Amino acid sequence: xxxxxxxxxxxxxxxxxxxxxxxxxxxxxxxxxxxxxxGEGGPTEALIRxxxxxxxxxxxxxxxxxxxxxxxxxxKPGNLVLGSNTKQQPLLQxxxxxxxxGAHLWPQLGHAGALSHLPISQPKGPSAxxxxxxxxxxxxxxxxxxLPNLYAKTAEQAKAVGFTGLQIHAAHGFLLSQFLSPLFNxxxxxxxGSIEARCxxxxxxxxxxxxxxxxxxxxxxxxxxxxxLEGGLxxxxxxxxxxxxxxxxxxxxxxxxxxxxxxxxASSDGSSEGPYFLDFARKAKELTNIPLTVTGGFKxxxxxxxxxxxxxxDMVGIARAMVLNPRLAESWLAENSGNPEFPKFKxxxxxxxxxxxxxxxxxxxxxxxxxxxxxxxxALRTYEERDAQRCIKWQKKFSHLLAKx
Numbered sequence: 218x219x220x221x222x223x224x225x226x227x228x229x230x231x232x233x234x235x236x237x238x239x240x241x242x243x244x245x246x247x248x249x250x251x252x253x254x255x256g257e258g259g260p261t262e263a264l265i266r267x268x269x270x271x272x273x274x275x276x277x278x279x280x281x282x283x284x285x286x287x288x289x290x291x292x293k294p295g296n297l298v299l300g301s302n303t304k305q306q307p308l309l310q311x312x313x314x315x316x317x318x319g320a321h322l323w324p325q326l327g328h329a330g331a332l333s334h335l336p337i338s339q340p341k342g343p344s345a346x347x348x349x350x351x352x353x354x355x356x357x358x359x360x361x362x363x364l365p366n367l368y369a370k371t372a373e374q375a376k377a378v379g380f381t382g383l384q385i386h387a388a389h390g391f392l393l394s395q396f397l398s399p400l401f402n403x404x405x406x407x408x409x410g411s412i413e414a415r416c417x418x419x420x421x422x423x424x425x426x427x428x429x430x431x432x433x434x435x436x437x438x439x440x441x442x443x444x445x446l447e448g449g450l451x452x453x454x455x456x457x458x459x460x461x462x463x464x465x466x467x468x469x470x471x472x473x474x475x476x477x478x479x480x481x482x483a484s485s486d487g488s489s490e491g492p493y494f495l496d497f498a499r500k501a502k503e504l505t506n507i508p509l510t511v512t513g514g515f516k517x518x519x520x521x522x523x524x525x526x527x528x529x530x531d532m533v534g535i536a537r538a539m540v541l542n543p544r545l546a547e548s549w550l551a552e553n554s555g556n557p558e559f560p561k562f563k564x565x566x567x568x569x570x571x572x573x574x575x576x577x578x579x580x581x582x583x584x585x586x587x588x589x590x591x592x593x594x595x596a597l598r599t600y601e602e603r604d605a606q607r608c609i610k611w612q613k614k615f616s617h618l619l620a621k622x
Contacts, residue, residue, distance in 0.1 A: 227526040228518075228533075229550050232277075232508060234468040238382065238435045240277040240532070241319045243525050244546045247471075247512045247534035248282030248325040248384065248439070250293055252575050252600070253582055256610030258288055258298030260307045263582035268315035268322060270581060271539065275546035276320055277532075280384050280437075284324035286371040288615040290333040290341065292391065294607035299324065299374045312379030321381040323437065326371055328364075330356075330392030331401060332477055336608045337619065342395045344403040351478070361408055364418060365425035372426045372436075382435030382468070385422065390476030393419055394441055397458060400448040412454045416461045427466045437469035438462065439512075442497035445475045456500060463505035471510040471534060472498045492520055499529045510534045517556045518549045540574050543581055562593050569593045572600035 232240045253264035264281075271279045283292045284299055291298075299308075315322045331342030331353035345355035368385065375383050387393035395401035396418050402409050408418050419438075426436055440458055444450045462470055472494050493513040501509060512534030515521050521533040539545050541557035548555030562570065573596040580589040591599065612619065 226552065227522055232531055234435050234508060235466070236433050236435050236468050238321075238433070238468070240321060242275070242277040242546070242550060243532045244276050244278075244521070244549065245471075245510055245512075245532050245534045246271045246276045246279040246539050246546075247536040248280040248386075249536050249540075249578070250283045250295070250571075250575070251281065251578055252293055252295030252604070253579065254295045254297050254607075256294055256607030257614040258285070258296070258300070258302075258611075259304055260297060260311045261582075263579065264297075265307070265311045265314055266584070267578060267582035268311065269317070270543045270584075271546075272315050272317045272320035272322075274539075274544035275318070275550055276539075277546075278321040278323065278382075279315060280323045280325050280534075282325050283327050283329075283386070284371075284375075286326050286328050286367050288611070289618050290329050290338055290392070291611070292327060292329040292332070293334055294337055294604055294611040296327075297324065299326075299371045299378075301374075303374070305378060308378040312381075316379070316381060321435075323382040323384050323435070324375050324380055325384045325386045325439065326368055326375070327386035328367075328392040330395050332390055332395075334608075336605075337611045337615075339619075342392065342401050343408065344401065346401065346403075358406060361418060365422040368422050369425040369429040373429050376430050376434055382437065383426075383430075384437040384439055384469075384471065385419075385426070386439050387419055388439040388441045388471075388473045390444065390478045393422070394444070394450075394476070397441070397454070398444050398446075398450045399454075400444065400446055400450075412457045413461065416458060419458075420461065420465060423462075423465045423467060432466075435468045436466065437471060437510075438467050439471040439473055441476070442472055442474045442494045442501075444478075446478060449476070452497060455497070456504060459501045459504045463507060467507055469508050469510060469532070470501070470505065471512055472501060472530070473512045473534075491516075492524060495524060495529050498524075502529065508532065512536070516559060518554050521549065537574055540577050540581065543586075565593070566597060568600075569597045572597040575600055 228243045284297045333340040340353040342353045498511040508531040510532040511530040524530045576596040580586045
């Protein structure tokens with residue numbers, strides 16, 4: 218569809234998912250590692266307020282990134298954990314306050330696997346690996362076979378405390394993404410080899426989660442279009458993943474890319490000024506009738522309008538732009554350009570930009586963004602000091618489980 222023929226109000230159109238749930242518009246607050254948990258797997262008042270603000274700002278769906286299914290393998294010590302020992306009341310407050318104005322709130326169910334946070338984990342992935350300074354143990358067959366049950370129990374908990382759906386995290390180099398990638402997955406059993414075999418655990422997991430939550434509860438999944446690593450998931454294999462997912466009960470496929478593997482190039486470090494994965498999304502659209510979200514690189518309203526209006530995607534996932542303006546959805550739905558001004562940094566030490574945005578999230582959560590003046594080195598130092606303190610709390614809370622890793 219030519220750009221000048223695209224209706225400018227396309228972002229405000231509702232979307233019905235295969236399960237029957239209707240999302241009120243086409244804008245998603247994409248999952249990030251918010252790092253606003255209390256260090257014991259629970260939400261803080263700051264995290265609750267943050268998602269309340271995005272709901273007030275008009276998004277159809279917010280997804281909380283990196284909600285862990287197993288506290289032995291977290292991405293960071295600020296993650297949420299959904300489990301039998303999780304306190305219910307703060308989660309109920311979170312889901313109540315963040316689903317106002319018709320907004321949906323989903324947890325992104327994850328397991329960091331080989332990329333688990335070292336100070337509070339003993340990383341374990343599909344296969345034992347030793348690449349340069351990186352190494353991890355390999356999962357046993359029994360451990361792999363237990364994953365669907367583990368995710369299903371977590372999904373059941375999510376539904377019980379009021380989340381309106383969930384997303385399965387199979388991207389960015391974490392455990393399920395590791396199973397899909399031949400760089401991480403060297404298994405010779407039913408879970409390794411061809412892309413179909415590498416998808417087995419993901420399909421089994423989806424089926425068990427669906428059996429547990431029922432037919433009308435939305436289940437999404439986030440996948441990579443590419444790992445951006447030599448020997449990793451290729452675009453052709455990723456398109457085959459889409460074909461395989463088309464035969465499942467998934468309600469929304471979120472297209473992203475890249476990995477947090479040490480030394481890997483971030484998608485945001487590329488030369489592209491626009492959205493990163495639209496070309497892949499267009500090809501994926503030809504392979505499935507399941508609605509697609511594309512996430513990464515959306516900075517301007519017209520980019521989102523063109524992505525949805527052209528049919529490349531059904532929804533647009535936005536992260537950093539919504540950190541800069543929590544009412545971005547409201548602005549864009551009002552057909553106001555309202556494009557945020559992105560900061561420019563003179564130097565970018567590893568992890569620095571991510572830390573800056575994470576600390577701005579904290580300012581948003583405290584309704585203090587107008588007073589946020591941290592430079593990048595200070596943001597990085599503050600972020601790392603906070604994580605170190607939370608590691609102490611995490612180890613104390615989950616020590617009985619960590620000893621069994």
